[in-house]
Amino acid sequence: MFTFEIHKKDESTKARLGQMTTAHGVVDTPAFMPVATQATVKSLSPKEIEDIGFQMVISNAYHLYLRPGHKTVEKLGGLHKFMSWNNSITTDSGGYQVLSLSKTRKIKDDGILFRSHLDGSEHMFTPEKCIEIQESLGVDIMMCLDECPPFPSTKEYMRKSIDLTTRWAKLCRSSKKHTDNALFGIVQGGVYKDLRVQSANDLIDIGFEGYAVGGLGIGEDPEQTYETTENTLSVLPVDKPRYLMGLGKPEDIVTAVSMGVDLFDCVIPTRNARNGTLFTSRGKLVIKNAQFAEDERPIDEGCECYTCRTFSRAYLRHLYIAKETLVLRLLTIHNLYFYAELMKGIRSSILSGDFPNYLSRVQSLGGEKEN
Amino acid sequence: MFTFEIHKKDESTKARLGQMTTAHGVVDTPAFMPVATQATVKSLSPKEIEDIGFQMVISNAYHLYLRPGHKTVEKLGGLHKFMSWNNSITTDSGGYQVLSLSKTRKIKDDGILFRSHLDGSEHMFTPEKCIEIQESLGVDIMMCLDECPPFPSTKEYMRKSIDLTTRWAKLCRSSKKHTDNALFGIVQGGVYKDLRVQSANDLIDIGFEGYAVGGLGIGEDPEQTYETTENTLSVLPVDKPRYLMGLGKPEDIVTAVSMGVDLFDCVIPTRNARNGTLFTSRGKLVIKNAQFAEDERPIDEGCECYTCRTFSRAYLRHLYIAKETLVLRLLTIHNLYFYAELMKGIRSSILSGDFPNYLSRVQSLGGEKEN
Numbered sequence: 001m002f003t004f005e006i007h008k009k010d011e012s013t014k015a016r017l018g019q020m021t022t023a024h025g026v027v028d029t030p031a032f033m034p035v036a037t038q039a040t041v042k043s044l045s046p047k048e049i050e051d052i053g054f055q056m057v058i059s060n061a062y063h064l065y066l067r068p069g070h071k072t073v074e075k076l077g078g079l080h081k082f083m084s085w086n087n088s089i090t091t092d093s094g095g096y097q098v099l100s101l102s103k104t105r106k107i108k109d110d111g112i113l114f115r116s117h118l119d120g121s122e123h124m125f126t127p128e129k130c131i132e133i134q135e136s137l138g139v140d141i142m143m144c145l146d147e148c149p150p151f152p153s154t155k156e157y158m159r160k161s162i163d164l165t166t167r168w169a170k171l172c173r174s175s176k177k178h179t180d181n182a183l184f185g186i187v188q189g190g191v192y193k194d195l196r197v198q199s200a201n202d203l204i205d206i207g208f209e210g211y212a213v214g215g216l217g218i219g220e221d222p223e224q225t226y227e228t229t230e231n232t233l234s235v236l237p238v239d240k241p242r243y244l245m246g247l248g249k250p251e252d253i254v255t256a257v258s259m260g261v262d263l264f265d266c267v268i269p270t271r272n273a274r275n276g277t278l279f280t281s282r283g284k285l286v287i288k289n290a291q292f293a294e295d296e297r298p299i300d301e302g303c304e305c306y307t308c309r310t311f312s313r314a315y316l317r318h319l320y321i322a323k324e325t326l327v328l329r330l331l332t333i334h335n336l337y338f339y340a341e342l343m344k345g346i347r348s349s350i351l352s353g354d355f356p357n358y359l360s361r362v363q364s365l366g367g368e369k370e371n
Numbered sequence: 372m373f374t375f376e377i378h379k380k381d382e383s384t385k386a387r388l389g390q391m392t393t394a395h396g397v398v399d400t401p402a403f404m405p406v407a408t409q410a411t412v413k414s415l416s417p418k419e420i421e422d423i424g425f426q427m428v429i430s431n432a433y434h435l436y437l438r439p440g441h442k443t444v445e446k447l448g449g450l451h452k453f454m455s456w457n458n459s460i461t462t463d464s465g466g467y468q469v470l471s472l473s474k475t476r477k478i479k480d481d482g483i484l485f486r487s488h489l490d491g492s493e494h495m496f497t498p499e500k501c502i503e504i505q506e507s508l509g510v511d512i513m514m515c516l517d518e519c520p521p522f523p524s525t526k527e528y529m530r531k532s533i534d535l536t537t538r539w540a541k542l543c544r545s546s547k548k549h550t551d552n553a554l555f556g557i558v559q560g561g562v563y564k565d566l567r568v569q570s571a572n573d574l575i576d577i578g579f580e581g582y583a584v585g586g587l588g589i590g591e592d593p594e595q596t597y598e599t600t601e602n603t604l605s606v607l608p609v610d611k612p613r614y615l616m617g618l619g620k621p622e623d624i625v626t627a628v629s630m631g632v633d634l635f636d637c638v639i640p641t642r643n644a645r646n647g648t649l650f651t652s653r654g655k656l657v658i659k660n661a662q663f664a665e666d667e668r669p670i671d672e673g674c675e676c677y678t679c680r681t682f683s684r685a686y687l688r689h690l691y692i693a694k695e696t697l698v699l700r701l702l703t704i705h706n707l708y709f710y711a712e713l714m715k716g717i718r719s720s721i722l723s724g725d726f727p728n729y730l731s732r733v734q735s736l737g738g739e740k741e742n
Contacts, residue, residue: 038689038690038693038695039686039689039690040690040695040697042695042696042697043695043696043697043700044697045677045681045697045700045701046681067689067692067693068664068685068688068689068692072664072665072685075665076665076667076683076685076686077667082683082685082686082689083686084681084682084686293439293443294443294446294447296447296448306416310416310417310418310455311455312447312453314439314443314447314453315410315447315453315454315455317439318409318410318438318439318453319409319410319411321438321439322409322438324409324411324413324414325413325414325696325699325700326411326413326414326415326416328696329414329416329696329700330416
């Protein structure tokens with residue numbers, strides 16, 4: 001099953017408060033999905049992800065196809081059981097990863113021929129294969145196979161590319177067998193407004209349970225990112241969930257929510273945590289800095305996460321400098337908690353009518369460094 | 372405060388059931404201390420260590436002196452607060468680590484001159500310094516600075532070495548200032564029975580709250596390890612805790628308990644976990660093996676640890692092969708749970724009078740590989 005309901009619309013922006021319901025439960029939107037590429041949110045247990053407050057994670061069909069293999073996961077009862085996560089799961093199709101990770105790949109009419117980044121073995125990703133993999137994994141939201149051309153690409157190339165993405169989307173749609181999951185189409189078209197509109201309309205004609213905006217945050221200016229997102233959303237049906245793929249600085253998220261985006265995923269909170277960069281209510285904090293060597297305070301004095309309730313900056317810095325793996329977990333917990341609170345703040349402010357203020361508060365934090 | 376009480380003695384072996392009480396609580400003996408060298412049991416949170424069932428961990432004065440510095444830890448409220456562990460802590464003095472990790476070191480009459488393994492800076496460890504460090508850390512059990520000569524060492528060298536260790540032990544004893552902690556002497560003497568007896572008697576004359584058997588498990592035959600342990604214990608006072616340093620295969624632990632040892636520490640459960648080698652009720656299991664790729668069973672079907680209650684061998688193997696850090700934690704939880712259960716089994720079998728049977732059951736598991 002898959003349903004999407006909008007409970008409230010903000011009056012002065014296009015932000016919407018809603019709920020997706022999948023076979024594995026409810027997902028309150030706007031929602032953020034922590035990235036679980038290889039069937040694990042790096043360093044966290046599924047219980048921790050749930051306790052922090054997330055209802056859905058995103059894994060990756062390309063990675064799981066190569067290792068441990070989708071058929072293996074299927075034999076073991078599907079991805080939910082495999083990773084012991086009983087809430088909702090989205091998988092990215094892997095089109096983006098095939099193109100970015102495989103050194104030798106060839107885009108053909110019927111799919112992408114590539115070599116594994118793990119062992120160099122040759123594989124072919126077709127739209128049909130891509131759906132087969134995601135249905136074997138048994139996820140709640142599947143993504144269509146798409147081509148995500150680099151930035152910049154010529155308009156001529158991009159025009160051909162969206163036609164290919166549309167043909168693949170049709171084949172994905174027609175090869176979907178299961179009825180208890182959703183399939184989202186991915187709008188491409190680079191920064192060309194007319195191509196975005198065309199790509200969106202092509203996908204709407206095919207008909208999907210939700211629509212994603214893909215191919216952004218890959219080198220274009222932030223203004224282009226926002227403009228393209230807005231242009232694309234203006235064409236998408238209001239009653240379907242909209243997913244902005246891969247973009248996720250806090251200021252990007254609130255801004256995109258104000259344009260009507262419902263769903264996000266991004267490696268920023270988890271990857272930044274592993275690099276020692278932390279989000280706080282007063283801006284970013286780099287834990288390895290010498291200034292924290294004897295700092296008794298938690299990362300963020302207002303934060304209620306396990307890490308902030310339990311450890312000082314000085315201890316976390318010590319673990320980081322000493323390369324103790326515990327720190328990866330503790331910092332990831334903090335950053336994901338920050339994101340969970342961000343999404344809760346977005347949802348409660350839409351509900352209370354205070355979203356425009358929340359929006360400007362989060363936007364004003366962007367990039368600021370703590371002293 | 373530091374007290375030690377023996378509640379029950381096994382009738383047919385020398386095993387004893389007891390309790391140490393420190394300023395941070397009770398430690399049921401025989402006890403195993405997980406190793407927290409750099410103020411963390413690698414990959415585990417303090418809550419996990421407590422939940423698994425441990426009442427004391429062992430950290431390391433040498434490591435914490437070099438990084439983050441004992442004065443820093445003291446300023447931050449001591450080691451318990453620093454690592455957020457409110458139960459008991461022992462620190463090894465660091466003599467062993469100075470000798471094994473520092474490339475250039477010189478044993479002098481008044482201490483050990485060495486270069487840091489981290490940055491090559493020169494430092495001097497004297498008995499007084501060693502106590503100062505451990506008192507700054509604020510631990511419950513401190514260890515004397517000792518010389519741990521390599522195996523084999525000549526009897527002549529060893530004779531001089533135990534004299535040095537005795538002189539240092541006297542200086543450690545006299546420089547101890549705090550009254551709420553304990554200081555243990557470390558018996559050395561290699562595999563020479565008369566030197567062990569002499570070293571033990573020298574330390575007993577000085578008087579310590581407990582006595583450790585050091586310098587074993589460094590290359591001598593297992594029979595020599597056991598024989599030396601037994602010879603040393605026969606001299607040590609019955610009413611003080613006895614600590615066998617660094618030795619800890621399950622079969623070693625039960626055997627040493629049968630000789631009257633009360634306290635253990637060892638990197639085996641945690642290090643083996645990180646290398647993917649797991650303890651089970653049917654012997655060892657190497658998680659990376661291909662045979663587990665589609666194995667739905669937990670590591671050990673009888674085990675109640677979080678890892679076994681939640682994940683399959685297939686999933687753990689996948690994480691291990693994919694080098695996901697979550698696996699380090701999950702495997703460490705399992706191995707430490709196995710050790711916690713081992714110690715509980717030892718204690719309850721001494722209480723019920725069944726220890727001799729328990730002893731032979733654990734001894735018969737030694738080294739066995741699961742099919």
